[in-house]
């Protein structure tokens with residue numbers, strides 16, 4: 001176990017090809033201020049360039065995952081301060097969403113506002129039975145600004161997104177799974193084990209196919225069906241030409257386990 005504190009409120013645990021990043025701000029239920037958002041973005045930027053890491057798990061501490069942006073920091077703040085946070089959060093969210101690694105968000109408690117928006121940047125969301133998720137910005141006279149109005153409707157459809165965004169209500173963990181907002185519900189004590197089991201499974205997969213599969217799905221969502229289908233065929237053709245593609249097929253024929261090398 002190699003834990004490093006990247007920031008007062010961010011702890012990184014490196015487990016070989018898996019990184020576990022924990023937001024550690026228990027007293028404020030994980031609320032994100034400008035400094036944490038910056039540290040998170042800087043870490044994600046460096047991770048994007050690290051081919052030795054295949055999976056990132058993001059989680060929180062105690063009963064909060066991230067209860068949103070740090071509201072206290074914006075009480076009577078200048079417009080420029082608010083705008084600076086918005087720009088920073090856009091960079092951080094976009095960097096995490098575009099990571100070549102597979103990302104798993106293990107939501108241990110409240111994921112509200114910017115907390116849910118951070119989770120929505122991840123490939124998989126697992127929720128603890130105690131988790132509550134929502135976009136309550138409307139109660140502050142605002143609306144989401146970290147991707148909530150765009151990423152949530154793409155995941156759960158526009159009507160359900162409007163339900164959460166316009167009422168500001170929270171979903172329980174079973175409701176989040178029922179909506180397709182989370183993949184799986186876990187007992188609180190089992191959340192990290194389940195997240196790490198999924199991470200282990202993903203980390204054992206052929207790395208190029210893993211990264212390309214993610215990218216093609218994400219890019220396809222941003223494009224017309226015919227362009228997405230063309231992209232899919234092109235990338236599959238390129239994967240067929242990789243050593244891992246040849247190894248996977250040979251291993252099947254020879255009835256043995258494949259030895260993928262990421263080439």
Ligand code: CO8
Nearest residue numbers: 027028029031067068069070071072074110112113114136
């Ligand atoms: N920011 C700062 N502090 C917070 C936040 C937050 N988002 N959420 C909770 N806290 C703090 C509380 O102030 C409290 O601190 P203290 O003990 O010092 O008083 C501590 O965490 C525990 O919170 P509660 O006592 O309120 O605990 P409860 O169990 O009673 O309630 C809730 C938990 C329901 C999560 C409640 O704390 C809550 O409603 N929090 C705010 C949730 C929210 O509105 N999030 C969205 C924020 S806006 C956003 O994310 C995007 C907009 C970006 C613009 C930024 C401008 C604001």
